[in-house]
Amino acid sequence: MCERCEDTGWIQISSEDGTVARRCECRSSLASAAREARLGLPPRLAELSFENLEYPSHDRDLQRYNDLHRVATLAKGFAREFPLGPKRGLLLHGSDMDRVRHLGVAALRLLAKKGIRCLYFDYRGLLKVLGDRLSSDRQTAQGGHRVARAVARADVLLIDSLGEGRATQWHIDTITGLVKHRHDHNKGLILTTAAPLAPRVARQADPIGEAMPNAGDSLGSLPVHLGWRAYERLMQMCQLVKVPSVAGSLRKAG
Numbered sequence: 001m002c003e004r005c006e007d008t009g010w011i012q013i014s015s016e017d018g019t020v021a022r023r024c025e026c027r028s029s030l031a032s033a034a035r036e037a038r039l040g041l042p043p044r045l046a047e048l049s050f051e052n053l054e055y056p057s058h059d060r061d062l063q064r065y066n067d068l069h070r071v072a073t074l075a076k077g078f079a080r081e082f083p084l085g086p087k088r089g090l091l092l093h094g095s096d097m098d099r100v101r102h103l104g105v106a107a108l109r110l111l112a113k114k115g116i117r118c119l120y121f122d123y124r125g126l127l128k129v130l131g132d133r134l135s136s137d138r139q140t141a142q143g144g145h146r147v148a149r150a151v152a153r154a155d156v157l158l159i160d161s162l163g164e165g166r167a168t169q170w171h172i173d174t175i176t177g178l179v180k181h182r183h184d185h186n187k188g189l190i191l192t193t194a195a196p197l198a199p200r201v202a203r204q205a206d207p208i209g210e211a212m213p214n215a216g217d218s219l220g221s222l223p224v225h226l227g228w229r230a231y232e233r234l235m236q237m238c239q240l241v242k243v244p245s246v247a248g249s250l251r252k253a254g
Contacts, residue, residue: 002038006149039112040120041105048105050076056246067244068099074241075103079110082156082188089182089189089238096245097194101160103243104192108158111188119154123161126151127171152181156188163195163225172227179230183237191238195222 005011005024012019039046053072056064071092078090090107092100105120112118121129130151132144151157182189198221223231 006146008153039108039118041108045101045105045120048102049109050103050106053099053102053106054246064244064246068246071241071243072103072106074239075107076110078190078239079107079114082111082114082116083186085239087237087239088186089191089234090241091189091191091193091234091238092241092243093193093195093197094243094245095194096243097161097192099246100192100194100243103241104158104160104190107190108156111156116188117153117155118158119150119156120158120160121151123159123163124165126159127174130174131170151178154187156190157182158190158192160192162191162193163220163222164193167225171225172230175226176230176233179226179233183233189234189238191234193222195220195225197222197240 002024009024010021011024012021050072053068055068058065075090075092078085078087082088090104092104094100108118108120129144129147132140133148135141135144179189181187226234
């Protein structure tokens with residue numbers, strides 16, 4: 001996030017004649033590079049793209065090659081069509097998180113190249129920084145609020161490893177509010193997760209309509225981590241893409 005304009009693109013300058021707004025330097029001729037730098041991607045993920053996605057050997061495992069090619073085409077199509085596509089969200093799921101994450105980041109970078117304001121966050125990191133808003137330390141709380149504003153303004157938000165870690169009621173309330181805000185304001189979402197998309201048993205709701213795990217539930221399932229309100233909203237707004245596990249000989253896309 002640009003610290004001068006907080007990604008609004010404008011800076012207010014006060015003078016004797018009053019306050020005027022001028023374009024921030026982050027929207028200069030270097031805007032494309034600046035946007036990519038402000039995606040928030042960790043260095044290890046910063047170069048992931050559709051071009052360097054590794055595929056199974058075409059000769060040894062044609063079926064898996066075709067399966068991965070199909071889902072890569074879907075992810076790329078989402079980025080190319082946004083915001084005119086039928087869905088504002090893309091949920092990539094599967095046990096092969098390296099490839100799930102690769103496709104999510106590749107789609108995000110493609111969107112950024114189109115000039116769309118994008119932002120990446122790891123799920124647990126996002127919850128932590130949003131929790132900083134409640135800190136008694138003023139500087140920490142201000143940092144949390146600043147990041148929350150950037151998250152709200154992003155045209156497309158990528159949340160990586162959704163549902164990872166232990167779910168608390170605060171986590172459920174926070175992610176429910178975030179998903180609702182993005183849905184209501186027609187904002188985009190890209191989500192990656194290794195968690196199952198549904199529990200093994202039918203929904204069992206508590207008085208406020210959230211998930212109540214019991215002995216029959218899949219405790220790692222996404223509805224248990226997010227709550228049913230957020231989960232059902234995501235099912236409405238997202239294109240669901242299951243990424244196949246890839247084993248054996250791999251090669252980079254050519």
